Structures are given as C-alpha cells and as structure tokens.
Amino acid sequence: MATVFERTTLSKVSALDYIDLDRYPIHDLTGPTATSVIARAREQVAEVGAAELPNFILPDGMVALVRDAESLVERAHPSGGVGTAWLEQPSSEWPSGHPRAHRMPYGVRAVGYDVIPYTSPLRQIYELPELTAFVEQVLQRGPLFHYADPCGALNLAVMGEGDQLQWHYDQTDFVVSLAIQDADAGGDFEMVPKLREPHDEHYDDVQAIFDGRHERVVTLAMTPGTLLIFEGRYTLHRVSPIAGSTLRHVGLFAYDTKPDTVSNEHLRFDRYGRRTAFAEPPVIWPSS
Ligand SMILES: O=C(O)CCC(=O)C(=O)O
Ligand SMILES: [Fe+2]
Known part of the structure; x- marks a missing residue:
C-alpha cells in the first residue's frame, strides 16, 4: 500500500508540472485566477458549446507529449469506412436523400487506454484528480468520473494522410481533448454550434x-x-481530411456522470481491434 501510494504521488507531481499552472491553476481552484478561468470557460460552453484553453501545456510538456504520441503510433488500430452523422445504422424509416441516411467517409487510428503505458505523460495528465475537478467545475454537471471502459477512457487519436472524421454528433454529452500535434494541412476541427x-x-x-x-x-x-x-452531443462537428506526412495527434479524455459505464465487445472490436482489454499495458509491442 505504502509503495503504491508513493509511486502514484511522484507521477502526479510530474504530470502537474506539464501544465501551465500560472495560467490554469488547476491545483488551486478557489484562487482568483482559477475562478476567472472557470467563469470564462463556462461562458464559452454556454455560448458555443466549447471552451478552448490555449497553451494549457507548457513547452517542455509538449516535447514529452509529442515524443510519447510518436512512440504510441505503432499501437494504434485503424478503423474506417462510411458513417452517418448520428453514428447509427440508418433504419429503413429514412428515405435515401434524408440527412439521417447520408453516409460520409471516415478514417482514424485509435490507441486505447489499456495499451498506454503508466509512464505516458498523456496518461498521467488524464489521471490527475486536479484535472477531473477542474472539468467538473467548468461543466457543472455534478461529480465526474473517468469513463470506466478499459479501452475507451483515454485514447490517442492518430490521423494521417487522407484520414478524416465525418460530420457527426458524439454519443456522450461532452468530451475533453488535448491537441498534441497538427497535420501539415487539413485536420481542422470544424463545428456548427447550436x-x-x-x-x-x-x-x-x-x-x-x-x-x-x-x-x-x-x-x-x-x-x-x-x-x-x-x-459534442448537440454540436455537429468533423475533422477535415488530412494532407501531408505529419501525423495529427489528439488525446481524448473521457468522463461520465456515472461511475461504472463501459462499452461493449462489438464497439470495442470496431475501434480497437480487440474484444478484451489488456490487463496491463504491454511493455513491448507487438505484445507477445
Ligand atoms: O480528433 C478530434 O479533434 C475530435 C474527435 C472526435 O470528434 C471524436 O472522436 O468524436
Ligand atoms: Fe466527435
């Protein structure tokens, strides 16, 4: 018990060091700076459905996150095809030409939480209780929990040449994402508020x-x-097609207002290529 606690404490301290705490003091939510950051973010969410917090990560943190993302690329599972904005199989109720039956191409690679090593700065940032408390304050939906799905709680989304995400609504109320690396061209996050x-x-x-x-x-x-x-549930959004050889990296942090929500084997297989999560993140890849 003592050992685990010590190890955890050390890694949490270093993950807070990646964040610009002068600008975003998530370790002290009651101070004047945090209070005004939270108030501004709440306004943005109310006005356009999205709060953008630029320079959340310090330059040294960015170096670590980019290096980490590049090392995780080989663990990414590709998925693609065509999908609707409602992320459902259109029922026959919708005539062809109806927006609900409109299929658009998508392609993305996902690194699941279960294969992200404990040493990953992305994982350590996601696991900061201070970050959850901050997001809780901005969204005001009561207590938030990490999504309990072993693959889906945290993802690194990797997109390369030709990849894109079609116009869609998310199936969760909100998502928190961290921009890690831009593509050379395209890969824009486009949205239609309200x-x-x-x-x-x-x-x-x-x-x-x-x-x-x-x-x-x-x-x-x-x-x-x-x-x-x-x-993302009420804001139509997409990621425009990527061009060039630089990969676009985004960390996706999932939360839920209930503590034990998980995905199902079918969805897991689609997105991660496995029905069962790894019990521990593999040290080497491909895992034996
Ligand atoms: O990659 C992004 O910026 C957004 C991803 C997204 O919309 C999604 O995963 O639902
Ligand atoms: Fe989305």
Missing part, C-alpha cells in the same frame, strides 16, 4: 451543411497544447 436541440434535429440545417453551405461553421485553431472542453 444546430441540434433535444427535441428538434433541424434536418434542413444539417442538410445545408452536407451541401457545403458553411456560413455557420466555426473552425477551432486547436493549436498544440490546447485543451478543449466540448459538448
């Missing part, structure tokens, strides 16, 4: 976006080092 309402899908407006009428589309800079707190 398009969907709980009881109105506004299909005509969605169709207009699919038709390329982008007046309402907002592109977020997502400069490496930016933390983004994003309400």
Whole structure:
C-alpha cells in the first residue's frame, strides 16, 4: 500500500508540472485566477458549446507529449469506412436523400487506454484528480468520473494522410481533448454550434451543411497544447481530411456522470481491434 501510494504521488507531481499552472491553476481552484478561468470557460460552453484553453501545456510538456504520441503510433488500430452523422445504422424509416441516411467517409487510428503505458505523460495528465475537478467545475454537471471502459477512457487519436472524421454528433454529452500535434494541412476541427436541440434535429440545417453551405461553421485553431472542453452531443462537428506526412495527434479524455459505464465487445472490436482489454499495458509491442 505504502509503495503504491508513493509511486502514484511522484507521477502526479510530474504530470502537474506539464501544465501551465500560472495560467490554469488547476491545483488551486478557489484562487482568483482559477475562478476567472472557470467563469470564462463556462461562458464559452454556454455560448458555443466549447471552451478552448490555449497553451494549457507548457513547452517542455509538449516535447514529452509529442515524443510519447510518436512512440504510441505503432499501437494504434485503424478503423474506417462510411458513417452517418448520428453514428447509427440508418433504419429503413429514412428515405435515401434524408440527412439521417447520408453516409460520409471516415478514417482514424485509435490507441486505447489499456495499451498506454503508466509512464505516458498523456496518461498521467488524464489521471490527475486536479484535472477531473477542474472539468467538473467548468461543466457543472455534478461529480465526474473517468469513463470506466478499459479501452475507451483515454485514447490517442492518430490521423494521417487522407484520414478524416465525418460530420457527426458524439454519443456522450461532452468530451475533453488535448491537441498534441497538427497535420501539415487539413485536420481542422470544424463545428456548427447550436444546430441540434433535444427535441428538434433541424434536418434542413444539417442538410445545408452536407451541401457545403458553411456560413455557420466555426473552425477551432486547436493549436498544440490546447485543451478543449466540448459538448459534442448537440454540436455537429468533423475533422477535415488530412494532407501531408505529419501525423495529427489528439488525446481524448473521457468522463461520465456515472461511475461504472463501459462499452461493449462489438464497439470495442470496431475501434480497437480487440474484444478484451489488456490487463496491463504491454511493455513491448507487438505484445507477445
Ligand atoms: O480528433 C478530434 O479533434 C475530435 C474527435 C472526435 O470528434 C471524436 O472522436 O468524436
Ligand atoms: Fe466527435
């Protein structure tokens, strides 16, 4: 017990060191700086469904995160094909030409939480209780828990030449992402604030976006080092196709308002290529 506690404490201290605590004092949420950062982020979420926190990570932290991401690329599982904005198999109820039946190409590679080593700075940042408490304060949805899925709780999303994510709504209320590396071109995070309402899908407006009428589309800079707190269930969004040889890396931090939510074997196999999670992150890859 004592040993585990000591090891954990040491790694938490170093993960806080990656964060610009002068600008974002997540270790002291009651101080004046944190109070104003939280108030501003809440405003942004209320106005556009997304709070962008640039330079959340210090330059040394970025060096460590990029090196880490590059070392994790070989653990990424590719998935791709065509999908709808609602991330569902369209039922026959939707005639062809209906936005709900509209399929768009996607391609992405995902590194699951179960294969991210304990020494990974991305993992250590995600596991900071201070970060969870900060996100909790911004979102004001009551206590937050790490998503309990052994593969899905934390992901590194890797996208290369030709990869993209189609226009979609997330199936969770919100997601927290950390921009680690930009592609040479493309890979823009584009979103349409306030398009969907709980009881109105506004299909005509969605169709207009699919038709390329982008007046309402907002592109977020997502400069490496930016933390983004994003309400993806009601904000249509996509990642535009990537060009060039530099990989786009984004860390995806999953939380839930309930402590024990997990995914299922089918979804897990689709995204990670395995039905069962590794019990411990493999030290070498490919794992034997
Ligand atoms: O990679 C990103 O920036 C966003 C990813 C995303 O929208 C998703 O995984 O649902
Ligand atoms: Fe999404």
